[in-house]
Amino acid sequence: MSANGGTKAIVAALLANAGIAVTKFVAFLLTGSSSMLAESIHSVADSGNQGLLLLGGRRAKRAATPQHPFGYGRERYIYAFIVSIVLFSVGGLFALYEAYHKFSHPEPIDEWQWVPVTVLVVAIIMESFSFRTAIKESNLVRGNQSWVKFVRRAKAPELPVVLLEDLGALVGLVFALFGVGMTLITGNGEWDAIGTAMIGVLLVAIAIILAIETKSLLLGEGAEAHDVAAIEKAVTDGPEFERIIHMKTLYLGPEELMVAAKVAAPACESAEVLARSINTVEARIRAAVPTARVIYLEPDIYSAAAERAGTGSAAHTAVPGSEPGEAAGRPGS
Template sequence: MPSTQFAIYTALAANLAIAATKFVAASVSGSSAMLSEGIHSLVDTLNEFLLLLGIKRSQKQPDENRPFGYGKEVYFYSYIVSLLIFSVGGGVSFYEGITHIQHPHAIEDPFWNYVVLGIAFALDGFSLLTAFKAFNAQRGKTPFWKAVKDSKDPSTFVVLFEDASDVLGLLIAFLGVFLGHELQNPYIDGAASILIGCILMGVAIVLARESKSLLLGEGADPEIRSQVRAVTQALKDSESLKSQLTFQMGPEQVVVIQQVCFNSNLNSEELIKAVAELKENIITQVAPVTHVFIEPVKG
């Protein structure tokens, strides 16, 4: 199983178990922050399902309706995930915090809250570590934020940001429950819920921005373009590369359109063979490239 999918399955299992225990603890203690965390984990569980669905659908073979394949499915579902984090996760948590401040309710017994938070922190921490390892394997030596911006596979950093917000939210929920109970101030618990909502909204905005860029269309990485250029120039019958356009159609699907000046001594049959050879060389030697269009032009 690819490391990206393993990270998603790990997060899915963790969030599903945690959501149930958080809701139980919230019903017992009446904690607003714990209820917000339960909603957060429930939304994250749905998000993992959507990411897995997007990955599965993106692997469908091209057909008459989608001749370039279904690679952008993963971009679409990643964008939907960011909207859910903002509206359901962040919005409901923010609303719950406001409601709790308007109608304060003291936490009666925080014991089960602490138990659930401890279990959740261990599970989410493991999930975060798994997602971080998967993202590190993908980015190599590229700086973190540059890797997020340049990544063509949003499923990896979506899970990473989700898990990071989970762990941070748990710490805030713990402080809200602890301080609210110790100081007998229910407003602190409500404020913690509002802060959790703000964090989720902030994460959602970052994810939506990156997913939107991929969904609307980005060119291939400079390294990929350079490799295609090198293969083109290596062909004995090509004299120069006049222009190059690339489109990222999926995490591992790139379309290349080039204008190439071939040897002027080639006859029609030889030119056709040279174009076909160049297409085959690019597809076989540059792994992400799936479609190549070559337009012969005069020098």
């Protein structure tokens, strides 16, 4: 994902939500509508979330240290996970509490009746522009994936988070407009409470989705199948190595992939030739998958017998009568 694209979408959402939050609070103070209060807190939570995403993106750029030799790229995942918690607790649970309170003491909207409707319509327009920006930036990196697959498989969390937040904000505004509108039409404050409850359920659902997807990133995800295939092709395309014995990949951050592979090397006369082969293959891997920035290739001797035994490496094929762990042909892996 383009970092600039993600930042642009975050800033657009932050500006929209900050402005919307102020107008919603004014509408709540004038009317006492619980839907307007829930939406006000929702917009404040969203504004804070966008601030967290910007902070996470900034902190992730710090240089690697001896204590964190692979850098701080995953900090973007941590802040995205915090966003899901904020959305769940501050946005969703507060709205559900407010709905319960309003059901217990329903009140009609007697004054400034035009204010909440006007504010909600204006908010829908402003939020639509933010959502449009998020969609436009996402389309630059989404490719042919469906929206569901993009949200589930994106390694950079910012655009999926902003997309879901903006979608939730738009749907929540419609729910609030429904609750306020029905309260104005019927004079029954319970409709306002129903709209507030719908907003709460929506925010809790979005927060759970974000938490599940971000947790997967925090645990560590490997490369997508097409990138794995490209890396395998880059390794075996030349004469340097005969095959991949085994390989693992891991995202150290949204834009930094680690590749660790044990490769079958042909017989060679010097370490210099072997080192040159490794450098050549590493260059091919980086050309095929630009995010593959950390690469470890371990040359080994391939054994068909070991492959059948499940190791694939001659170094792990025991010699009859040898000590456990002693390799066939050489003393270790």
